[in-house]
Amino acid sequence: MLKDVSFGQYYPVESFVHHLDPRVKIVFLIVYIVAIFLAKEFLALGIAAALLLLALIVSRVPLPKVIGALRGILFLVVFTATVNLLFYQGDKVYWDAPAVLFEWKIIKITQEGIIFSIFLVIRLVLLMVCSSLLTYTTTPVSLTDGVESLLAPLKWIKFPVHALALVMSIALRFIPILMDETQRIMNAQKARGSSLDTGGPAKRVKAVVPVLVPLLVSALRRADELGEAMEARCYSDGKNRTKYKKLRFTWRDLLAFLLGAGLLAGMIVMRYFPVFAL
Amino acid sequence: MRIVAEHLTHIYNEGSPFAVKALDDLSLTIEEGEFFGVIGHTGSGKSTFVQYLNGLMRLPSSKKRRKKKGDRTVLQVGEFDLTRKKTDFRALRRKVGMVFQYPESQLFAETVFEDVAFGYKNFAEKKPTAEELERVVRAAIEETGLDYESVRNASPFDLSGGQKRRAAIAGVIVTRPEILVLDEPAAGLDPLGKREVMELLHKLHGDWCKTVVVVSHDMDEIAENCTRVAVFSDGKVLYSEPPRELFKRAETLQALGLDIPLTAKLCAALEKRGVPIDCDFTIEDFVKKTLARKGGESC
């Protein structure tokens, strides 16, 4: 059950994408998200998807893993697509049929609504694949290093960048631990006959309390212990701390950076000078 | 209920770079009425195996298994065939109680009474009456050596470590399972607490639970209590025999990174000095045989 939650877990293989500077990957992700929301035609989305597919193949992360990550947002995708499909108002005509295909009470299926929903699904899927690619190919440590380094300019306005990065790395570090813990507690309660994996939906919801309470107790205890351990080692703010791994910008990063910049430029151009206007 | 496992294999994260073979074609039989010990070095698959016994770990569907040709997995607990998907796992779990490592992490209710009653209410066919609940919960709590009147309304989080452990065990035995499985029940307790937990298990065995299966690192307790012991190593069972025979293999066990009971160490040391003692490695028997030796020859 829980072991299927694969989003956010590093997948350890050697690849071009894994060796990229995390800063480049984070920037690339942001640029990519902007780009797919700029895209207004299928060709543009197709190009973006092709680029992502290329990155995926190069990264050597197996496809089932990525699909597993998609399963997590399946409900969200289906839900938003359905809502848009049923209620989107628009009167553009794309093919040889009336603009409004079906109408019943407040439900209105329009041609524009269909196109819009398809776009939305593709965008959400690309977004999810791209962000899970980031976490599959970047260890939590280098991810936080990247964030810290990217946010470094904010230090000038006294923003606690290091503290923020620390909070993030602790949170990332604790996800798998809490996941294990949840599994353990769930098993213990199942052994005592709790209806977590048997019984109807109402029963299952009620069975959550005996899992949540011990989980909360243990999370608070862990937080306490961690705080004490850090204090005992005289951990203070990030001033004058050195890093074990220095981030370095290499030719790979330049290449990825150029690809991202190219994609963004292409999307902007295509937005204002569409090839196949929709 | 008899436990039969044959050709049991378990791989965590199969098909990924994190794949770990935790059980490797393991076969083991535990008879009804045994006080069965499971020992083995860290990561040898003990916890994984015991979780199979009440269906918390499940075999992949028989379709998947059949694909790997020559699959002959057998996993039978009493009348329950755990290789089948349709097995009634609720009924199984009522008959096979499971105490996990650090069971106090499962406490959640506002009072000890509520927490202990949780399992009983879950498994009861129809809603138990207040008197019935009171009776069974009292019996379970008192059986574990806690004082019922003083803990019944206490929050489980206010108890001491040893008391929490007892309360958690009470929450499992309250249903009177036929088989009680415990994963390192004494871990993290002080020597006295350890002894008390083992004494508790001894008391439970027989009247309360027919069969007890206990994973433990404490060889003295194993030698003292168990009818038979299985030695796990890398997901396989190396030996499965009474302590009396097992601890004669002192050197093999130590090569596996396992400890041996104090009595076995003493026997080995005495044997080196030319005084072989043939005992069953309980303290009682060791002392008796040693004294008999002393009386027999002067040394």
Ligand SMILES: Nc1ncnc2c1ncn2[C@@H]1O[C@H](COP(=O)(O)OP(=O)(O)OP(=O)(O)O)[C@@H](O)[C@H]1O
């Ligand atoms: N949830 C899990 N995911 C992945 N691997 C696991 C998981 N649980 C256990 N393992 C691995 O399976 C192997 C057997 O683990 P298991 O917990 O059964 O050992 P054990 O004999 O109980 O050890 P210990 O004496 O430390 O409790 C170990 O190599 C462990 O790393």
Ligand SMILES: [Mg+2]
């Ligand atoms: Mg274990």
